[in-house]
Amino acid sequence: MNVYIKSILTFNNEGEKRHVDLTDGLNVITGESKSGKSALLEIIDYCLGSSKSTIPKGEVTKFGHLFALILKFPKYHLVVARNRLDDDGKKQMYLYRTSQDIVPKELSMDLFTEENKLNLEQAKIELGREFGITVTSSTENIDAIKNEPRPSVRNMTSYMFQHQNLVASKFALFYRFEDSQKRDQTIKQFPVFAGWVDQQYYNYRLELDELIKQQKRNEKLQQSYSKSTEKIKRDLLNTFKRYYMLVGKTLDDNLSLTKLLSLRKSLPDFTRESYLSEEMEHRHGELKKQREELKQQRYDIEMSIRNLELSHGYGKNYSSNLKSLKAILNHSLHHNDSYDCPVCGQGVKVLTKKIVSLKHSKKWLVEELASVKVQGNEFHLQIHNLSMEKDKLNDEIRRLGNEISKIEEITDRWKKTKKLDNEVVYARAEIDIECKKIEEQQANLRKNDNESDVRIIELNRLIDGYNLNSYYSQAETFFKTNISRVIEKVDFEEEFRPADMNFLLDTFDLYHHDKESKSRVYLSEMGSGANWLACHVSLFLSFLHFFALQEKSALPSILFLDQPSQVYFPEKIFVNAKEKSNDVQKVEQIYKTILEEIELIKETTQFKPQVIVTDHVGELDIEGYKFEDYLRKNWRGNDNKFI
Template sequence: MKCYIKLIAVLDKDENRHFVELTPGLNIITGSSSTGKTALMEIFDYCFGSSDYTVPKGIIRDYAKLYYITLQFSKYMLVLARDPTEPQKGFIKELTNLEEIESLTKGKFNFFDDNFIYPLRDFKNKLNRHFDIDFSSIDEDDSKIKWSGRRSPTPSIRSFTSFCLQHQNLIANKHAIFYRFEEKEKKEQAIEHFKIFMGIVDQDYFYTKQKQNQLVEEIKSVERSIKREVNNESSIKAKLGIILDDYYSLTGNKLLNIEMDEIYNKPEKTLQLLKQNVIKIDSTSTNYEIRKKELDGLHSQCIAEKRILLNKKSTIESSINHISAFNEDLSSINLIQDTDIKTCQCPFCQSEINPMISEAHDLTDAINWLNEELQATPYLAEPLKEELNLVKNKIENKNKEIQEIETNLIKLAKETEDLQNKTSISQLAEKYQLRFEIILEEIETKKRSNLIKKLNDLKSEEKKIQKEINKRYSIERNLEKLELEINKMMNQIGEKFDFEESYRPINLNFLLKNFDLFHKDQKRNTNTYLRAMGSGANWLYSHLSLFLSLHSLFATHKECKIPPILFLDQPTQVYFPNFHDDNAEEFKPENSVFKSELAKIDDDLSSVKKMFKEFIEFCQNHKDENGDILTQLIVTDHVDNLDILQNNDKNKQKTNEQEQKSQNQIYDFNSYVRARWRNTGEGFIKLKK
């Protein structure tokens, strides 16, 4: 998203304006301690919708009535303001009128109209739209919403600050890399939303994924229905088989001469065959007798098997009861812990006699074994209980078999009774055929084949959607490309910083799946994570290499929604840690280091110059087709008046006078200074006397 901060300002309680004007590229705000440098980042964060009011305590907090910033987009300017006394509100207004824009720094000041003040939630939503972040849903599966009762947090401009702000206590931190990542939820959101911020996915992607997941759920539902149908199919085939057997035993002839699978799968054809069927009775058939003997034999066998199972059940229950009773007795037994061996003494020579030492040792071993066995006894019941459940299930299944056999025997007896009551065999046969036809008609109406067709149609549609997603988004491949691009740029930048020799050549790797950063040692094939890299300089350069590479990505990818704006608060503190004592009117490196480190001040100053040289070159390397710088680096620090080219590029060939002049202009430290607060009374807030 092409934009930059043009103005960071405070309106004090006397209606006076205090501001710093910024430009694309490198912006340096330098000065002594307690002049308001760090407050610039906090004011930006607060005006950018932060719920926390973190502007440092002091003169700015005491006198501020209103904080405001302006963001310059290509065709308009956006003004954002916050009143510290009304933290739940925010002011947002789009400007194109030149007079209104100039009124922010000149002329009368009656700009902040109440009509543009909104509740903080609405303020953030309006700000989101300026960065093309207007997502109503980012859930890929609606069923999770129904199950959990809540939607996933939609992306917000608040996640941008994790990529744009490097605070004083963060920029050289070995334990943390990103602002706000100490909160697990915010870290996970930023990682999850990164593909949105980089323009890899849009709102349609999430709607399409929701539709796909709905199809997946429908597919599972139909598959369950088909599975039920398959189970039901076995049951129906069994019923049909029984009717066919009964018909055969009654008439001595088969009702149909086709296989059961064909009967089930082609019910309409089977019904046509039944209409043509003529019932024939074979009076000489012995099928009834055979069927009766078969059922009687099965009945006797099942009864016998059931009794065996009942005996086994009784034995197991008895064993469990014995173990339970033993456990109760065991709880009242005091386990033997040791033995007491007494020695005998000879009444004549007074010598000790120990004839039972070896027996005592054997007894001790026996006591220990017995104790272990007794302690293990309570657990013997567990496998028995499991076996008891298995036996009970077998008995239940055997009861069902017996019941089914008895039902068939009753039917045979009923046939004989009907015949005795002068019901003809033909009539009984017709009843069996009618029952057979009724079941076939039920099969035909269900039309299981429709479920299979529906399943195939759903699967085809789901594959079509997946193909569309792969074609339009290619998320994994695009994230892999971005990761490679980040790592390549990160190591190009890192080579220009003064990492320790043990990390050269620098080989930093950043993983987009979890935002981990580590140095990969190719020789040893080991990964050294930031927290183990040692030295504040290594931590600082790792942060700078990563964030500059990320902002290279933000500046050069047109679909990216994150503005290429990066705040760096006091990056030189690694070399000059004594900044809190810096109150001089002129920056002197020797005043900002500990006395014990004065010997290496020239080396430290050389490293700092390299750092600022890289800042300048980074901005110069990121321009659009019109030559306009795309990135904005805002560095707040104590260092000042650096001769950046001195002690740098020692091996570089001499340049001619014109080239030298051009180089001096590009690397002129003072040309990037937007504010300098060193003299007495100077600072971001200048109170009028």
């Protein structure tokens, strides 16, 4: 997105201010240590809604009562400001939008009124909207314990900031990634910041997830229904049989569920002539006979279980006795196969024979113990299987008992009233109710499946229309090409040239593909601070380039590098170009690479992204560029500092 920081400001209680004015393109702030350079990045971070203030304690925090940024958009300015954390800054921010030009040196604290004050969370939402974030929720899982947090300007900062302790780190690439939750959010929200997706995309994903899970639930219902079809059919068959019994007709036991449902519409009518009283009695007797047979089967199973339990008890006692014998044998058994007299040294045949016999007995004992253990396991399995059969018989006996009770109730009522017509009407109504219930279940399952299938196909089509896979593929190709191109310009070890850098968008890992060993060399596996710096600079210049190219990107085209030259001059507080060492030339090459990348981006996008560099370099001789054209502040000498 075409936006840059026009000025970084801080006000004290009296309204006195300090400010650093910036432009698009490259902005360099240089100076001695403790001049306030590194505070600038922390002020920007604080004004972009950080939950805590990391502005260095000292002169800046003593002076600073309110911190502010002026953001320049193509058609308007946005002022973002925040009081010190301990002075209402923890909960409040100021946002002021105007189409008029804002001159930093003319800006006063009069602007920061109650009218422009928002609570911190709302201010971050509004700031995100200014940058073009339209997504309010990136949740894709309907069963998520809590919704995914909305994409925020806070996650954008991971692409924008390279702190002093990060810019050449071998272990970390991104700001805020030490928090795994924030890391995962930033990676997941990459398509949002790139402008590839909108809220509707996540709505589709959420609905699709819900439908797929509903479909799986329906499949389980279908399976459950299919498994219970036999029971449903049997219960319905019994209902039909009661009716047929009342009207004096017989019913085929082998009718399918479908046939039974269709039979409902053509039930035989009741007539006095067709009724046979013996039918009810016959049905009642048949059911009682079936129940008695099942009770006998249950009794046989119960006796088998009891016998097995008794046998298992005997086996346990037998095993215990065998173990005792084994312990005695182990204690008393001679270790040799023969026994010699301790006095004369001659072999004693009788004792030798007993030793051999005892050893054979021990072998048998060990084998018998193993056999008893196996048989014990078999007892458990047989008892379990018989218990399962007994449970099934109990269910069937219970069902037959219910059928018998219903017939007896009908018989009792008929004997009292002598009105069989009412019983027939009731039995017919019972058939209607059960058939309708089954038909509705079947219809609902079919309807849900059909409707879900159609909508799932439609949602997949709508989601595919966002072409995310294609975007990701193109993006990874871009990063591979661009990072490799940029890193060749800076101080990158010859061992890794020609560079084949790859950035994985699903994990945010950066690695060099070694063609010789056909292996990946990750950042942490590369030696030398120069290599680490080269990786950071090339990756984040590529991010700057990539997001600038995305037509609907919500990410500001801003990159802040804090003291990149520290790799070459860790102890120096001032580096002068006159000390024309090889290291100075390498630093100059970094700045030249930054400027060339800015120009390349402008050629394609028609605007310059902003790169802010705080460093301790002095005058540099950058081929094709004048260093002083990009120098915004040079804080050296007495009283020459930010505060």
